[in-house]
Amino acid sequence: MNLFGMLELSGGAMSAERQRAEVVTSNMANAETTRTPAGGPYRRQLVIFSARRTPEFPMMLAGLRNASARGVRVDQVVSDPAPPLQRYQPGHPDADAKGYVAYPAVNPVEEMTDLLGAVRSYELNAAAVQAAKNMIQQSLDILR
Amino acid sequence: MADPISSVRIGNPGGEVVKSAAGKEWGFLETLRGAMDQVTELQGTADAKATAVLNGSGMDVHSAMIAVEKADLSFQMMMHVRNKIVQAYQEISRMQF
Amino acid sequence: MSMIDTPMTAVLGHFLDLSAYRESLISSNLANIDTPGYRARDINFRQELDRADSGEMQYASFSPLATQVRGLIERPDGNNVSLERETLLLAETQMKFNIGVQVLRSEFHRLSSAIHEGSTS
Numbered sequence: 001m002n003l004f005g006m007l008e009l010s011g012g013a014m015s016a017e018r019q020r021a022e023v024v025t026s027n028m029a030n031a032e033t034t035r036t037p038a039g040g041p042y043r044r045q046l047v048i049f050s051a052r053r054t055p056e057f058p059m060m061l062a063g064l065r066n067a068s069a070r071g072v073r074v075d076q077v078v079s080d081p082a083p084p085l086q087r088y089q090p091g092h093p094d095a096d097a098k099g100y101v102a103y104p105a106v107n108p109v110e111e112m113t114d115l116l117g118a119v120r121s122y123e124l125n126a127a128a129v130q131a132a133k134n135m136i137q138q139s140l141d142i143l144r
Numbered sequence: 145m146a147d148p149i150s151s152v153r154i155g156n157p158g159g160e161v162v163k164s165a166a167g168k169e170w171g172f173l174e175t176l177r178g179a180m181d182q183v184t185e186l187q188g189t190a191d192a193k194a195t196a197v198l199n200g201s202g203m204d205v206h207s208a209m210i211a212v213e214k215a216d217l218s219f220q221m222m223m224h225v226r227n228k229i230v231q232a233y234q235e236i237s238r239m240q241f
Numbered sequence: 242m243s244m245i246d247t248p249m250t251a252v253l254g255h256f257l258d259l260s261a262y263r264e265s266l267i268s269s270n271l272a273n274i275d276t277p278g279y280r281a282r283d284i285n286f287r288q289e290l291d292r293a294d295s296g297e298m299q300y301a302s303f304s305p306l307a308t309q310v311r312g313l314i315e316r317p318d319g320n321n322v323s324l325e326r327e328t329l330l331l332a333e334t335q336m337k338f339n340i341g342v343q344v345l346r347s348e349f350h351r352l353s354s355a356i357h358e359g360s361t362s
Contacts, residue, residue: 013272
């Protein structure tokens with residue numbers, strides 16, 4: 001894959017990590033949300049990443065490039081199937097008959113770690129963007 | 145004034161000086177033609193690669209830059225050969241005087 | 242064709258091609274550092290360069306072999322991309338590419354001088 005394609009690839013990865021960060025932030029913001037329009041407490045969200053085949057350039061089709069560069073994308077945003085946390089709070093408006101309130105299965109420590117991971121990966125891919133940009137500029141320098 | 149190149153090609157009888165000069169001429173002309181062919185070929189490659197970079201078909205920038213530089217160098221070489229030929233004819237003209 | 246196509250320009254051309262290609266693999270690895278099950282890939286740079294320079298195959302078809310990297314630690318989700326390794330290689334490959342460009346430039350300057358050598362006018 002050529003260097004311009006790499007800009008797009010790394011840029012796409014930054015976008016995916018940003019989406020991941022957004023989902024994590026949403027989880028953290030809604031850690032205490034006991035009621036939602038859909039009914040029930042907020043459900044923790046997860047992103048699922050998958051490797052993405054990059055678009056075939058005509059040159060690759062001609063066999064002039066081994067088309068093995070892989071980008072990444074957010075395949076889906078899914079809800080965590082884990083059951084909500086039950087806390088005994090009989091006075092709470094959203095308490096059920098037995099006095100339990102259902103809270104989102106969100107662990108703040110876990111979410112924070114995830115967020116830091118997303119930030120770090122975002123920065124890594126930003127570095128890759130810089131690398132591609134640098135090499136393109138160097139290429140132009142071949143002509144003095 | 146007669147074009148020196150065509151007069152040599154036709155084999156213009158003119159004596160020893162012109163004949164030996166004719167031998168030398170052919171060497172230069174072959175080189176020049178070869179250089180021109182090379183320029184055409186390399187320029188074509190450079191144009192194709194540069195276009196491929198610009199229309200996003202996956203050509204490496206450095207590959208196109210190398211092709212452009214080679215085309216440019218071959219052009220310079222052709223000009224150099226041409227200049228040498230012109231110089232040689234100017235010498236010959238002075239000789240026949 | 243003989244004067245312009247020196248062995249140096251050919252070798253440097255291959256070097257830059259392979260460096261750029263390696264960079265794309267590193268970028269792919271970094272892009273997929275969080276993708277479950279993703280395995281880091283690389284090329285054997287030395288081997289591919291030797292193969293290209295030997296001229297044993299028509300290198301007009303550029304097809305280096307991307308292989309799986311060995312000796313990496315696998316995380317629970319099956320991903321084995323190493324942050325340290327990729328970051329280091331990213332910087333290194335960039336630098337090598339730049340060096341290749343500089344050497345190529347000096348080679349072209351040399352050729353240019355050779356062409357104009359002996360120009361009296």
